[in-house]
Amino acid sequence: MSFFRKLKDRMLKSSSKLEAGLEDLVEEGADAAAPPAPGNAPPAPPAKATPPAADQPAAAAEPAAPSRPGLLSRVIGRDTAPRRVLDDEMLESLEDLLIQSDMGVETAVRVTANLAEGRYGRRLSVEEIKRALADEITRIMEPVAKPLPLYAKTPQVVLVVGVNGSGKTTTIGKLAAQFRAAGKQVVIAAGDTFRAAAVEQLQVWGERAGVPVMTAPEGSDPASLAFDALTRAQAEGADLLMIDTAGRLQNRADLMEELAKIVRVIRKKDPDAPHNTLLVLDATTGQNALSQVEIFQKLADVSGLVMTKLDGTARGGVLVALADRFGLPIHAIGVGEQIDDLAPFDPEDFARALTGLDP
Numbered sequence: 052m053s054f055f056r057k058l059k060d061r062m063l064k065s066s067s068k069l070e071a072g073l074e075d076l077v078e079e080g081a082d083a084a085a086p087p088a089p090g091n092a093p094p095a096p097p098a099k100a101t102p103p104a105a106d107q108p109a110a111a112a113e114p115a116a117p118s119r120p121g122l123l124s125r126v127i128g129r130d131t132a133p134r135r136v137l138d139d140e141m142l143e144s145l146e147d148l149l150i151q152s153d154m155g156v157e158t159a160v161r162v163t164a165n166l167a168e169g170r171y172g173r174r175l176s177v178e179e180i181k182r183a184l185a186d187e188i189t190r191i192m193e194p195v196a197k198p199l200p201l202y203a204k205t206p207q208v209v210l211v212v213g214v215n216g217s218g219k220t221t222t223i224g225k226l227a228a229q230f231r232a233a234g235k236q237v238v239i240a241a242g243d244t245f246r247a248a249a250v251e252q253l254q255v256w257g258e259r260a261g262v263p264v265m266t267a268p269e270g271s272d273p274a275s276l277a278f279d280a281l282t283r284a285q286a287e288g289a290d291l292l293m294i295d296t297a298g299r300l301q302n303r304a305d306l307m308e309e310l311a312k313i314v315r316v317i318r319k320k321d322p323d324a325p326h327n328t329l330l331v332l333d334a335t336t337g338q339n340a341l342s343q344v345e346i347f348q349k350l351a352d353v354s355g356l357v358m359t360k361l362d363g364t365a366r367g368g369v370l371v372a373l374a375d376r377f378g379l380p381i382h383a384i385g386v387g388e389q390i391d392d393l394a395p396f397d398p399e400d401f402a403r404a405l406t407g408l409d410p
């Protein structure tokens with residue numbers, strides 16, 4: 052199965068919600084007068100009240116989706132698809148639909164405003180709207196799609212943060228397996244020393260990935276474990292050290308101190324460590340993921356994101372909101388519970404899967 056097909060299948064909940072909404076919208080307001088008269092698209096009036104943000108290049112430069120289907124489309128009968136005029140009412144409904152997919156108000160407004168550029172007043176089919184939406188989403192996501200950078204200097208220390216249950220353990224296991232497969236030597240430190248279950252879970256993932264997991268007695272200082280783990284990683288010439296951390300937000304001051312102490316202590320061994328601080332977010336929490344980014348940016352120097360559980364949620368739009376609002380690199384996405392269910396983040400594939408477009 053191609054990767055795009057897998058992503059699309061896994062993101063079915065998000066895409067089918069958006070697709071169904073679009074179909075309803077277009078059908079509701081479809082012009083009964085059947086297919087558009089060739090070359091009959093009304094001239095575009097001035098764009099909708101909400102202008103595109105100044106820092107966003109206007110979508111007007113993009114070639115607009117043709118309102119008149121080409122020969123091939125006519126042969127396969129696509130010209131019978133219902134169409135709806137892209138007017139203020141339609142744009143408002145579109146905005147609502149995007150907000151429902153967890154794209155957030157600001158991003159939804161920007162996306163629809165850009166979509167209206169050069170298309171306002173034209174009669175569009177569901178497929179044309181999907182393509183235009185996918186283009187807009189790709190444009191927002193492209194600047195943040197960056198794999199975890201690998202540095203020449205080793206061991207590279209990756210601190211992994213995020214609330215409990217967000218998928219930190221699973222993500223560390225999946226990443227470790229990928230780095231191992233790429234010939235890297237990896238060490239994992241089970242830094243959530245207060246939860247025996249979390250440590251055990253990480254050991255299971257370490258075994259699966261074929262990577263050693265360093266643990267410390269329950270309740271011991273995570274910073275001291277991190278120090279020992281870095282000492283070992285240096286001694287063994289490891290390429291990567293991934294440090295799991297606690298995610299208890301109930302006592303934010305304690306967590307901040309715990310993370311700060313880990314950083315202080317590992318810097319005694321390597322003043323540049325940690326080289327990456329990965330924040331793991333759970334897509335099923337929707338808009339809550341946005342506040343988690345804000346909180347963790349205060350607790351730690353977050354350098355990139357991994358979004359988990361994009362399978363099985365209709366809230367995939369939150370990733371667009373994250374990209375639009377914070378511009379933090381998105382390194383990978385989790386699309387399942389298995390070891391190979393962590394994918395590099397490809398903005399175009401993601402946008403097509405989210406909007407339900409076929410390859």
Ligand SMILES: Nc1nc2c(ncn2[C@@H]2O[C@H](COP(=O)(O)OP(=O)(O)OP(=O)(O)O)[C@@H](O)[C@H]2O)c(=O)[nH]1
Nearest residue numbers: 215216217218219220221249359360385386387388
């Ligand atoms: N469907 C799906 N489930 C996932 C994904 N990533 C993680 N999970 C599941 O989410 C649950 C929590 O994942 P963990 O990796 O244990 O999360 P954690 O952040 O380490 O949580 P604690 O161990 O409580 O600190 C587990 O049941 C995982 O199998 C994903 O991409 N898709």
